[in-house]
Amino acid sequence: MSDSKREGLPAELLRELDELVTHYPEKRAALIPALHRCQEELGGWLSPDVLEAVAAYFALEPVEVFGVASFYPMFHLRPVGKHVVGVCHNIACELRGAEEILATACRVTGAKPGRVSADGRFTVTRVECQGACTAAPMLVLDGAFHENLTPDSAAKLLGGVR
């Protein structure tokens, strides 16, 4: 453990984190919300440098922050495409054609599951239940839910992404 250091993160983001930590009796509680904000603002993934900067801000050992970030599926620890597509493959979506939606997403974007497309524009992943079971099948595009899909509507949606 060492003192908090304010290096390696943009000043505006640091100010936001300064406010976030006031919500809790212990600073560390803001770690996961802070990682979300860093991922959103700094290229869609958490690079080793960013994780180290976050560790320094929270006065934690980097290994502790790596351990937390890698536990949570929403944190990307490798570079992602410009757009991230998550196709739910859990039971309610599976029963209504999730595998066809995934195949469509891979075909339209040129990405393989878990990989970035060759042109760098898309990451496609399988995701677990998103809580849209009564509107299955669904996918998440850059954080937004798209529900009641058919292969055609999924192709149209992803084909229209710029």
Place this chain on the structure above:
Amino acid sequence: MSAPLKREVYLLSRVGLVDSHTLPVYRANGGYQALEKVLTGGYTPAQVIQIVKDSGLRGRGGAGFSAGLKWSFMPDPAKDPRPRYLAVNADESEPGTCKDRVLMERDPHGLIEGILIACFAMRVKTAYVYVRGEYRLSHDRVRDAIAEARQAGLVGQKILGTDFCCDIWMHKGAGAYICGEETGLMESLEGKRGHPRPKPPFPAGFGLWGQPTTVNNVETLANVPFVIARGADWFKSLGTPKSPGNVLIGISGHVERPGVYELPLGISARTVLEECAGGVWKGRQLKAWIPGGSSTGLLPASKIDVALDHDSIREAGSMLGTVAMIMLDETACTVRAMQVIARFYDHESCGQCSQCREGTEWLHQIFARIERGLGRMQDIELLSALAGGMAPAKTICALADAAAIPTHAIVRHFRAELEEHVRLGRCPLGASSHAPELEEAHA
């Protein structure tokens, strides 16, 4: 048959209104009157807890524990002056379940009013709403509603001009199912991996940051303003004596109209399927159904007339869980369904307990090989033996149980289908696994 259950909609009474998520609409439709009644009507915290106890309200997060009793476990502040917390479990993640989302997106003030009454009753000054990270709209709607309420003197200092002070903060999770387990949630809220804690100590004595804490589900809290405004007797006039009140029932899978419907506890599953969801889709027959989210055991179609209350479902051989019904038609392969369910619990095991870490992976692999036609007859006994080694109550939390329970259920009710996969060396229903090129390696 007993008398038909009284039907009355209250939880979803506002969700169809234009701008239902805003304070003016909420207030114009009876909102914050229960809070006002509590704060200015001379109620003591103990009296509020007694009303909730008398109502028989049971938690809507899956376990069905008495909400009033849970609140009463919080220590007396005269004897234990430590800071205390309410953690709202909005980490709705059990596959099939998407009802708290409806409340947060379309009636966030109902949740906030429930939180404030709960905090008054338990003398809590700080509440956290732990919402799953994927629920962006839910998060934003509740966050904005808190800001509106704060502006109107309903959250923060001296609420409604009284001495009651209460802050509510949003806290975003990051995609781990295990954080819906109450002690996993608390670890996560403290900025750690969501590793559930051994119990005891229980949260009421040692919760967030080691302080007294209660964890309540969103729908449980959304019931509270109605219980306070209309009374325990009114609440008990709905549902069954042991499972009173209405419940949000999700129905998904092979039905014509999937959705979230509000009905009294004790309604028959057939009524939900036929009346609300328009029956099995495409004119097909029902084969199997899951009553309460993917951790509750699969039941055969013959059990569709069971009443959806805690005791009746248990007698039928499953659990009410979150009342998230998942329906499988006659073309569905129950082995494939179980493979998907086992894959999920394998993915979500936090890894602390060896029975769960190893057991969920084994279950997943065995279901996958049976579905692919590579299973052996003795695999069926192996499934039962594995599930028997994982649960009940052999691990820190119930995730191992969540994988073991549906495993026992499929062996019990659909053994013939497992055996047919082995005998034929393929899926008899042609529901073979997805294309290998679409497999994703674990990150």
